[in-house]
Amino acid sequence: PLVSMTEMLIKAKDEGYAVGQFNLNNLEFTQAILQAAEEEKSPVILGVSEGAARYMGGFKTVVSIVKGLMEDYNTTVPVAIHLDHGSSYDKCKAAIDAGFTSVMIDASHHPFEENIETTSKVVEYAHSKGVSVEAELGVVGGQEDDVVAEGVIYADPKECDELVKRTGIDCLAPALGSVHGPYKGEPNLGFKEMEEIGKLTNMPLVLHGGTGIPTKDIQKSVSFGTAKINVNTESQISSAKAVREALAANPEEYDPRKYLGPAREAIKTTVIGKMREFGSSNKA
Ligand code: G3H
Ligand code: ZN
DSSP states (O other), X not given: OBOOSHHHXXXXXXXXXXXXXXXXOSHHHHHHHHHHHHHHTOXXXXXXEHHHHHHHTOHHHHHHHHHHHHHHTXXXXXXXXXXXXXXXXXXXXXXXXXXXXXXXXXXXXXXHXXXXXXXXXXXXXXXXXXXXXXXXXXXXXXXXXXXXXXXXXXXXXXXXXXXXXXXXXXXXXXXXXXXXXXXXXXXXXXXXXXXXXXXXXXXXXXXXXXXXXXXXXXXXXXXXXXXXXXXXXXXXXXXXXHHHHHHHHOTTOOOHHHHHHHHHHHHHHHHHHHHHHHTOTTOO
């Protein structure tokens, strides 16, 4: 069923695993992620950036595709459609009105008070519709679609505590050294802060930039209260590789199903691997 993230994240935090947010870019991504979740009996969060929604047609298109596939596939596992890095109250509201069951309001680049004000407004509207809300503090490095960062800023534990108490959000993404896109060398995550923020806020924490984080760091993050891990780039890399290989093997090919089909399989394999690594398999 289509649900918000609230219950799946509380359960994940209680039972010591993380639910994956897998970003979708087109029909094949959506198919692959839903198929992986059902096969693994795993809850799943479909991450939709504003750029991806724009590419696919708009928020309503995304919701219709997801709902259609869930009916055709007889999906039984919990699925959330989540706006990734929502840039404003208006965008979050538009996603909610189109049928998204969860939103992230990313006001982390605004001054603290403004972040609190915008986030509170989103929470008020979202909760009136049964929709969950993720907020961010600090700066995640790298680039994802419209979200571009010059450097990395670690979230401040006291600010995290205050934001959680004053806004009523359902989960918190404290930037602690993670990066969108591939890492240059090993990631250097702020586990001391993560532990402190987990204890102070008692919130399910979210780890952005899930591509390229070693298993030991995933496990440490989960042990400190991380209940949601976002993955985008790794699925993109595996699908692009599959398309290149399919076309290289048969340069005359023109049927999209012959090169997008293998891409879909590659995404599915990537997602299944992550679900097992995050411990969400057989938790639906
Ligand atoms: O918001 C989405 C994620 O943080 C994805 O990060 O592309 O590095 O896996 P990634
Ligand atoms: Zn992110």
